[in-house]
Amino acid sequence: MIINHPLLGPRDAQEFIYLGDAALIHRPDGMAEGALERFIPYTYLRDNPAGSHRELWYHEQGDRSWLVVTRNTTTHEITAVEMARDVARKEGRSK
Amino acid sequence: MRYSGFKVIAEALTGHKGWKPAWRDPAPQAAYDYIIVGGGGHGLATAYYLAKEFQQARIAVLEKGWIGGGNVGRNTTIVRSNYLLDGNEPFYEFSMKLWEGLEQDFNYNAMVSQRGIINLFHTDAQRDAATRRGNAMIMHGADAELLNKEQVRSLYPFLNFENARFPIKGALMQRRGGTVRHDAVAWGYARGADNRGVDIIQNCDVTGMRIENGRVLGVETSRGFIGAKKVGVAVAGSSSRVMAHAGMRLPMESHVLQAFVSEGLKPLIDGVITYGAGHFYVSQSDKGGLVFGGDIDGYNSYAQRGNLPVVEDVAEGGMSLMPMIGRARLLRMWGGIMDMSMDGSPIIDKTDIEGLYFNGGWCYGGFKATPASGWVFAHLLAKDTPHSTATAYRFDRFAKGLMIDEKGQGAQPNLH
Structure with missing residues (x-):
């Protein structure tokens, strides 16, 4: 698979480490009320869809950026690659 | 009938x-x-x-x-019951016992072949872990045997014993393990x-x-x-x-795991060998093909086919363990979808x-x-x-x- 890095252009997927579903960006607030009940599904449960899947890849042997890759799990076709930083900001995660 | x-x-x-x-x-x-x-x-x-x-x-x-x-x-x-943890080992040993009586039980030739499986170790720490695992197996009624380097050599003389980085120091063997059609x-x-x-x-x-x-x-x-x-x-x-x-x-997540079969070869491996320094396991089918596999590809997939980096990784594992495998040609490869749990x-x-x-x-x-x-x-x-x-x-x-x-x-x- 070739991941088209937004900054570096097309890179071989071997340069990346796979983490999993991009929903992991939305880590619950550990200090909030009921944090435990939210952390259990956050840590252990996954949608695991057959089809389009947004997932986190880390460019370890490159610029060490985190990417959100949209990939079809039935064909391995990659349809979108974004910087995880931008996605997280857009979704209200970071300052 | x-x-x-x-x-x-x-x-x-x-x-x-x-x-x-x-x-x-x-x-x-x-x-x-x-x-x-x-x-x-x-x-x-x-x-x-x-x-x-x-x-x-x-x-x-x-x-x-x-x-x-x-x-x-x-x-x-491959069938085996060489697990360590309490939650697993009694279950897999129960499975092993059922394999042993399976063909008589359902009146069908499943070619259950208890040809023995060895898990190689390459460091002192791995030997300690293998000893502990073997003891856990024995305590749950399974069989386990610690082989030293010479005992492994007498079984499989062609393995890469003197590999500078991962020398073979011995193996944990389960003789009742093996393969089933x-x-x-x-x-x-x-x-x-x-x-x-x-x-x-x-x-x-x-x-x-x-x-x-x-x-x-x-x-x-x-x-x-x-x-x-x-x-x-x-x-x-x-x-x-x-x-x-x-x-x-x-x-759980679904991941793809690839497996491989070489062309048919003369009898070479009469048991199952797993490599301790890379993810590689190999046995030989009754038709002569070397059946081997390695790690999952590592990303969510429902595709029943993998990608080339893992093929390379498996081939490297094979070459590192038994360099002669480099002379065999690959006949088939395929993928299956694994429900990988947390x-x-x-x-x-x-x-x-x-x-x-x-x-x-x-x-x-x-x-x-x-x-x-x-x-x-x-x-x-x-x-x-x-x-x-x-x-x-x-x-x-x-x-x-x-x-x-x-x-x-x-x-x-x-x-x-």
């Missing part, structure tokens, strides 16, 4: 005209007592033991393709179940579940609605997709929906578990209580912190 040596001779003398299909091809009835979703090894074994050991009737197995077309026909055929396992269970009245319904895709007031009433399929008192799901890589019909999210261990449990039961999360170790998985799942379905060897395989073990994590990798399915 009972198979026997006499039957083979009699048929040979009469032109093989008396053989009949090993199982029927029935149309689905309106309702059953038990529906097993998934006509793979585990589903067929479940139906077989439900009918035979637990004396239940009105059972159907629903398979979206053809029986045995999924992971039971895609694995590397995987397709025959599916066929044997299918035939055994069918003989006892189980309807095996192929080309029947489950497209939904009818659930009312927290109770399952049956399943919607591509061949219409089929009612059931109890529904058991055993669909391996498709677990998340099927259980989504019941509104459940599972603690701790690397399976789940066999009731769900919160009454009448709905789940069996999955086998990661890439499901084949060896086939008989015990079927037996304990049948036990759960028939008696509503878990079998004594499967009490730890619960859904709630994650929330309770009771993970069965043989590898100690945590909630990262692609690392198990």
